[in-house]
Amino acid sequence: xxxxxFLQRWFGRGWLSLGYLFLYLPIxxxxxxxxxxSRQDMVWSGFxxxxxxxxxxxxxIISGFGLSLKIAFMSATSSVILGTFAAFALTNYQRxxxxxxxSSMVSAPLVMPEVIIGxxxxxMLVSMQKVFGFPERGVLTIWLGHTLxxxxxxxxxxxxxxxxxxxxxxxAAMDLGCRAHQVFFLVTLPNITQALxxxxxxxxxxxxxxxxxxxxxxxxxxxxxxxxxxxRARLGLDPRVNAIAALTILVVTIAVIAYAVMLARADRRRRxxxxxxxxxx
Amino acid sequence: MTSxxxxxxxxxxxxxxxGRTAVIAVPSLFLxxxxxxxxxIVLRISLSDMDTAGSPFGxxxxxxxxxxxxxxxxxxxxxxxxxxxYLLTYLSSLKYAAITTAICLFIGYxxxxxxxxxxxxxxxxxxxxxMLPFWTSFLLRVYAWKGILANHGLxxxxxxxxxxxxxxxxxxxxxxxxxxxxxxxxLPFMILPLYANLVKMDMRFLEAAADLGATxxxxxxxxxxxxxxxxxxxxxxxxxxxxxxxxxxxxxLGGPETLMIGRVLWDEYFTNNDWAMASSVTxxxxxxxxxxxxxxxxxxxxxxxxxxx
Numbered sequence: 001x002x003x004x005x006f007l008q009r010w011f012g013r014g015w016l017s018l019g020y021l022f023l024y025l026p027i028x029x030x031x032x033x034x035x036x037x038s039r040q041d042m043v044w045s046g047f048x049x050x051x052x053x054x055x056x057x058x059x060x061i062i063s064g065f066g067l068s069l070k071i072a073f074m075s076a077t078s079s080v081i082l083g084t085f086a087a088f089a090l091t092n093y094q095r096x097x098x099x100x101x102x103s104s105m106v107s108a109p110l111v112m113p114e115v116i117i118g119x120x121x122x123x124m125l126v127s128m129q130k131v132f133g134f135p136e137r138g139v140l141t142i143w144l145g146h147t148l149x150x151x152x153x154x155x156x157x158x159x160x161x162x163x164x165x166x167x168x169x170x171x172a173a174m175d176l177g178c179r180a181h182q183v184f185f186l187v188t189l190p191n192i193t194q195a196l197x198x199x200x201x202x203x204x205x206x207x208x209x210x211x212x213x214x215x216x217x218x219x220x221x222x223x224x225x226x227x228x229x230x231x232r233a234r235l236g237l238d239p240r241v242n243a244i245a246a247l248t249i250l251v252v253t254i255a256v257i258a259y260a261v262m263l264a265r266a267d268r269r270r271r272x273x274x275x276x277x278x279x280x281x
Numbered sequence: 282m283t284s285x286x287x288x289x290x291x292x293x294x295x296x297x298x299x300g301r302t303a304v305i306a307v308p309s310l311f312l313x314x315x316x317x318x319x320x321x322i323v324l325r326i327s328l329s330d331m332d333t334a335g336s337p338f339g340x341x342x343x344x345x346x347x348x349x350x351x352x353x354x355x356x357x358x359x360x361x362x363x364x365x366x367y368l369l370t371y372l373s374s375l376k377y378a379a380i381t382t383a384i385c386l387f388i389g390y391x392x393x394x395x396x397x398x399x400x401x402x403x404x405x406x407x408x409x410x411x412m413l414p415f416w417t418s419f420l421l422r423v424y425a426w427k428g429i430l431a432n433h434g435l436x437x438x439x440x441x442x443x444x445x446x447x448x449x450x451x452x453x454x455x456x457x458x459x460x461x462x463x464x465x466x467x468l469p470f471m472i473l474p475l476y477a478n479l480v481k482m483d484m485r486f487l488e489a490a491a492d493l494g495a496t497x498x499x500x501x502x503x504x505x506x507x508x509x510x511x512x513x514x515x516x517x518x519x520x521x522x523x524x525x526x527x528x529x530x531x532x533x534l535g536g537p538e539t540l541m542i543g544r545v546l547w548d549e550y551f552t553n554n555d556w557a558m559a560s561s562v563t564x565x566x567x568x569x570x571x572x573x574x575x576x577x578x579x580x581x582x583x584x585x586x587x588x589x590x
Binding site: 008012013015019020022023024025026027029030033082083085086088089092093096098102104105106108109111112114115116117119122123124127144145147148151180181184201202208209211212226229230233234236237241244245248249252255256 | 318392435533
């Protein structure tokens with residue numbers, strides 16, 4: 001091995017390590033300082049569970065969390081349904097009137113600043129209220145906004161899976177006499193379950209985390225957890241926020257590990273079935 | 282009459298409601314109602330006058346003595362054009378977005394490159410590690426930087442302990458902390474498309490270049506970089522477009538003097554309660570963003586077509 005490749009390899013490793021350090025530093029800091037006993041900035045002054053116990057009696061946060069979970073559940077479900085429809089249309093129908101408009105509308109919320117989506121939805125809702133007297137701003141309007149945003153993400157995830165899926169499976173099913181909806185429910189859907197699950201989780205966390213759309217679309221009495229955190233974070237540092245962060249990181253880590261284990265198991269099972277099928281031949 | 286009935290029947294027969302139509306119609310209707318119509322309303326509000334009731338829906342069209350009058354109020358746009366503050370805010374949003382994009386490219390390109398050149402067995406792990414922070418709250422991760430960059434924060438403590446500085450550096454609520462936060466939040470959006478592009482690269486090109494006597498650096502500049510052009514464009518767009526309108530990061534990490542269009546928009550609505558003005562600013566931001574978005578969409582359709590062949 002000559003000097004240059006050796007140097008190159010270590011340069012690469014160093015760059016990657018520093019990059020990962022940058023990505024993970026804030027997460028580590030949040031966890032470590034959630035156990036800090038002091039309230040001052042980020043000065044370490046001993047281990048304590050004080051902020052966790054204060055969090056438990058923080059009714060504003062707890063009710064916000066409940067509301068956020070509810071909205072996230074609703075909007076993840078509707079986002080995945082609508083996103084799957086959109087992804088299916090984009091992959092399977094190459095030609096239909098307004099395809100360009102359709103595909104740009106599906107992906108636009110991905111890049112459009114949330115402030116703009118939020119403001120335009122809000123002004124529409126306000127106009128509607130003037131004319132029809134509804135809807136009041138609250139859970140349903142936040143749900144609408146989150147669904148719009150989540151749908152774009154779900155469509156991307158599902159679309160990439162649909163594109164990987166070979167057309168021959170659906171064609172074979174058609175040849176064997178399946179009707180279109182049977183092909184969808186018996187062939188396509190089982191094949192994309194994993195993507196649907198990922199999309200659901202992604203849109204769920206997206207909704208659980210959203211500040212801007214929620215701020216525009218919430219009404220009195222519908223303050224979600226990110227809105228509570230954001231208003232406190234604007235004022236300064238609040239150690240209870242560190243405790244929330246550590247708890248969410250714990251939950252997410254468990255969920256991600258469980259999901260990975262599940263995937264690995266499913267993969268192993270499929271391989272076993274495959275090899276069994278080959279042995280039968 | 283019979284033909285009319287027939288066509289009516291055709292309209293309502295189930296044929297119309299078959300899978301294909303429904304699959305396209307359901308998301309279309311939702312997007313029209315939640316995305317297209319709101320924009321049209323914003324456009325209309327930006328062009329109309331506050332009427333006597335104080336609602337910004339003064340009619341665009343009026344009919345007096347047999348004359349239809351189209352009243353379009355462009356005062357908001359003229360005001361924006363004349364007021365230096367808005368121009369400065371637009372420029373400064375573009376500036377911070379450009380700086381963020383450039384730094385993300387500088388950090389992200391080598392990162393994606395080394396990821397793509399790592400052993401195939403560890404690539405999924407490296408990829409997973411980039412995605413993982415996405416699953417924890419963006420808001421909380423941005424908030425954490427407040428603690429790191431504060432005057433008595435982690436970074437200053439470290440610098441003082443190492444003897445690099447004597448007095449804590451003032452980093453929080455400056456353009457520095459803003460850029461750190463933006464780069465931090467958008468870096469994965471640069472890395473992922475670049476990685477996807479670089480990992481697909483045909484290594485035989487590099488071997489050929491080496492055989493023809495190119496040094497690794499020459500091969501990198503003249504082969505790898507041009508081949509990854511579409512990845513660079515995708516990454517740059519994914520970072521640049523949303524960071525132009527970013528609101529949360531400037532609000533939490535930026536200083537009072539860092540002008541960002543998202544904040545101006547927010548204040549125009551929530552603080553000044555000026556709907557027409559907020560709408561006009563929105564229209565201009567959308568116009569500003571439409572250009573890079575068109576480039577991005579064109580790139581995406583090109584790539585989709587490429588993948589299909």
